[in-house]
Amino acid sequence: MSLNLTTRLPPRALLSQATRAGHRSPRGASYLTKDVPIRQFWRNSQRSAQAAQAEHLVHDATNLGQLDGKPAKHVAVNIDGDPRIFDTVFLRDSCTCPRCVDPDSRQKLFQTSDIPQDLEGACRTVVDREKGWMVEVVWKNDIPGYGAEHRTRHSIDWLRRALTTELELRGGVRSDERVLWDREKITNNNKWVDYKDYMAEDEVLFDALSHLNKYGLLFLKNVPESEESVVDIAGRIGTLKNTFYGRTWDVKSKPNAENIAYTHQFLGLHMDLLYTSNPPHLQLLHSLRARSPGGESLFSDSFEAAHSLHHSSAFHFRTLCTFPVTYHYHHPTHHYHHTRPTIELFAYPKYSEPTNLAIRHINWSPPFQGPFEARIGGENQTALRNYLAAANAFEKLLSAEENLYEYRLEEGDCVIFDNRRVLHARRAFDASKGERWLKGAYVDDDVFFSKLRVLEERYEGRWIADGVVRHAVK
Numbered sequence: 001m002s003l004n005l006t007t008r009l010p011p012r013a014l015l016s017q018a019t020r021a022g023h024r025s026p027r028g029a030s031y032l033t034k035d036v037p038i039r040q041f042w043r044n045s046q047r048s049a050q051a052a053q054a055e056h057l058v059h060d061a062t063n064l065g066q067l068d069g070k071p072a073k074h075v076a077v078n079i080d081g082d083p084r085i086f087d088t089v090f091l092r093d094s095c096t097c098p099r100c101v102d103p104d105s106r107q108k109l110f111q112t113s114d115i116p117q118d119l120e121g122a123c124r125t126v127v128d129r130e131k132g133w134m135v136e137v138v139w140k141n142d143i144p145g146y147g148a149e150h151r152t153r154h155s156i157d158w159l160r161r162a163l164t165t166e167l168e169l170r171g172g173v174r175s176d177e178r179v180l181w182d183r184e185k186i187t188n189n190n191k192w193v194d195y196k197d198y199m200a201e202d203e204v205l206f207d208a209l210s211h212l213n214k215y216g217l218l219f220l221k222n223v224p225e226s227e228e229s230v231v232d233i234a235g236r237i238g239t240l241k242n243t244f245y246g247r248t249w250d251v252k253s254k255p256n257a258e259n260i261a262y263t264h265q266f267l268g269l270h271m272d273l274l275y276t277s278n279p280p281h282l283q284l285l286h287s288l289r290a291r292s293p294g295g296e297s298l299f300s301d302s303f304e305a306a307h308s309l310h311h312s313s314a315f316h317f318r319t320l321c322t323f324p325v326t327y328h329y330h331h332p333t334h335h336y337h338h339t340r341p342t343i344e345l346f347a348y349p350k351y352s353e354p355t356n357l358a359i360r361h362i363n364w365s366p367p368f369q370g371p372f373e374a375r376i377g378g379e380n381q382t383a384l385r386n387y388l389a390a391a392n393a394f395e396k397l398l399s400a401e402e403n404l405y406e407y408r409l410e411e412g413d414c415v416i417f418d419n420r421r422v423l424h425a426r427r428a429f430d431a432s433k434g435e436r437w438l439k440g441a442y443v444d445d446d447v448f449f450s451k452l453r454v455l456e457e458r459y460e461g462r463w464i465a466d467g468v469v470r471h472a473v474k
Helices: 011-019 037-045 049-053 088-094 156-171 183-189 195-200 202-215 231-235 302-312 313-323 383-397 445-460
Strands: 072-081 083-085 120-128 132-140 151-155 193-195 215-223 250-252 267-272 282-290 299-300 327-329 334-342 342-346 359-362 405-408 414-420 420-426 437-445 462-465 466-469
Touching: 037 120, 049 195, 049 282, 049 383, 072 088, 072 156, 088 120, 088 151, 132 156, 132 414, 151 156, 156 420, 156 466, 183 405, 193 195, 193 202, 195 202, 195 420, 202 215, 202 414, 202 462, 231 282, 231 414, 231 437, 282 420, 302 313, 302 359, 302 383, 313 342, 313 383, 342 383, 359 405, 445 462
Parallel strands: 193 215
Antiparallel strands: 072 083, 120 132, 132 151, 215 414, 250 437, 267 420, 282 414, 282 437, 299 405, 299 420, 327 334, 342 359, 462 466
16 A cells, blocks of 8 residues: 555554565564553553644655556655655665675675665565564666565654754854953853862763863863873873873973064064864863963954954955965974964855854964965066955954963963964063973864863753754664
């Protein structure tokens, strides 16, 4: 019996339809999986008549794509009352049965390119005790090596999420939880986390990383006096980033320093390692010694400055999005070189909405800037002069007193900040009157967001990637 747009079956009839035909999976289990009796399933689900009507899941106007109809290249599935069309290639490629995805590694056991061009499918609705209503597809012209018994199942929740994700990616909609801040806002909203709680409790870690993702700045207190403490702190997030500075590194004043950070001089607002292809996402600095006068740390939210610049001069903003700036680290044993614009945007930004500029990264590191290599001259070329004006306006916003958060790291403090967003600086200090020693480490963006997504899914039932929220589904 086929379902169409006008069919209305009572709940028991609908459930019976999914099971009475006597179809079996390759292992002999009923389509009403886990061997759940229909009466028990109905008693447990307690679906209303209206809800039952919404479970006419598989249909289209001609009944194509059903087991008792002609196999087709597209299948219509009722999702929230509307028939939504899915290409059978997508449904086949997304199959998660044990023959298609290894149960242990969760890695794909076939290639998308293996799917035949003439693939077609016929499908029906089935009921799973854990996942509820599902669509099951029987294949015609399946991938070579897969027999006629192969089936693909997808829950309605998963199909709904797939549609939502596609629409939001296509439309450029972004979920952005970041909070822009000036000195007053970060002073009121800053977060201090106890080291022991951070290390021992996943809920505390999730709260800390969520705050770090929103504000780009986080402080830990009562950190043990050990050179390995920064390793332990970063290790709660994931693998440390190893650079030519080492897995960890020391910020101390020393003669003939290869980096201005290793001096006692004032160090202006900057970001680290912009001369590499993938600069670190997080920087951690643990204060082991803070016995010299001065040396206060300064932080500025470059995203806030970029939004302010866009509001005051869209022309300056666009200039910083397009003008190439070269960064380098050129020494006898290391030679790094990379060119990037000051402001990097995500795809599909909505420039008409100043609150949704879709800023991905800011690149600002004057101490490590190399000579410009493009758009550098000619009396009729104005690009460099335009960049100079835009950079000057941007720097004034970055270093404005009302936008700077100042804090002197005491012994036992550790600061973690987003190196692609929050600029950091340091006031000069008197190295002759005491030791100042910070232990540093980096963490990459992939590592940070992986940990954040794991915790988001565990505690909030959702996770975010590419600016789109994915709700956890079975």
